[in-house]
Amino acid sequence: MQRPQDVTAQPLATRQVAAAAKALADSQERSRFILESLPVMVWTNTPTGQPDYFNPRWLSFTGKTQQELIVSNWAEQAHPDDLSGLLDVWGKALASGQAMQYEYRLRRHDGLYRWVLMQAVPCRDDAGQITMWVGSASDIHDQRQLVAELLQANEQQALLAEQAYQTYQNYENQRITYQKLFAEVPALIAILRGPDHQYEFVNPAYQRLLPHRELLGRTVAAALPEIVAQGLLAVLDGVLYYGGGFS
Numbered sequence: 001m002q003r004p005q006d007v008t009a010q011p012l013a014t015r016q017v018a019a020a021a022k023a024l025a026d027s028q029e030r031s032r033f034i035l036e037s038l039p040v041m042v043w044t045n046t047p048t049g050q051p052d053y054f055n056p057r058w059l060s061f062t063g064k065t066q067q068e069l070i071v072s073n074w075a076e077q078a079h080p081d082d083l084s085g086l087l088d089v090w091g092k093a094l095a096s097g098q099a100m101q102y103e104y105r106l107r108r109h110d111g112l113y114r115w116v117l118m119q120a121v122p123c124r125d126d127a128g129q130i131t132m133w134v135g136s137a138s139d140i141h142d143q144r145q146l147v148a149e150l151l152q153a154n155e156q157q158a159l160l161a162e163q164a165y166q167t168y169q170n171y172e173n174q175r176i177t178y179q180k181l182f183a184e185v186p187a188l189i190a191i192l193r194g195p196d197h198q199y200e201f202v203n204p205a206y207q208r209l210l211p212h213r214e215l216l217g218r219t220v221a222a223a224l225p226e227i228v229a230q231g232l233l234a235v236l237d238g239v240l241y242y243g244g245g246f247s
Helices: 009-037 056-062 066-071 080-096 141-184 204-209 225-230 232-242
Strands: 041-045 051-054 100-107 113-124 130-139 190-193 198-202
Touching (some): 080 113, 113 141
Antiparallel strands (some): 041 051, 041 130, 113 130
């Protein structure tokens, strides 16, 4: 006797297979849309490190086609001075299965090199096996230049500060030397500063002439009010503004 078949199960299974296939296609299309819309350069590699996809932003930056990048050595776009370091970091990531990142200069379509930050992470299945690598490269050239300019400005500022300090130290050393010299001179010596004629220095001989007067830090008018009426301030103003001397 022939076994009856469930004719309703076949269309149901067919619909389930079709629905699963459509869901997979939709997921793949959504993933591709995301990869191609990201504002960074994105690439994918096989588990062994062979590139198999570069998004449009990467193609636009390098001026290369998808096929050119896949069949050629993608690392050739790196600056010669950065190539060995890049390959070393990438090789260690492949060997260890660990994520990596590295800053290097990538050649743009116009031949200029720009600094990029490359990052790559492995994708694993439920068993922990790497199924693919996903990487990105962000253009950080302007940020690096800004940092370099700030560092240079700081270095220049530090140099100027050091020069200013040395100039001040030289001035102080000279001032102390002259004051020591003036202190030994038997003549009356005073140093006045500013339009108010403020006493900055008086040697011992000058101070002995006015033993009970506090002079340092005070103006001539405040320290010696009795001579203001004698016209001394006008004489000092003449020395300050027009040069020359008086006796």
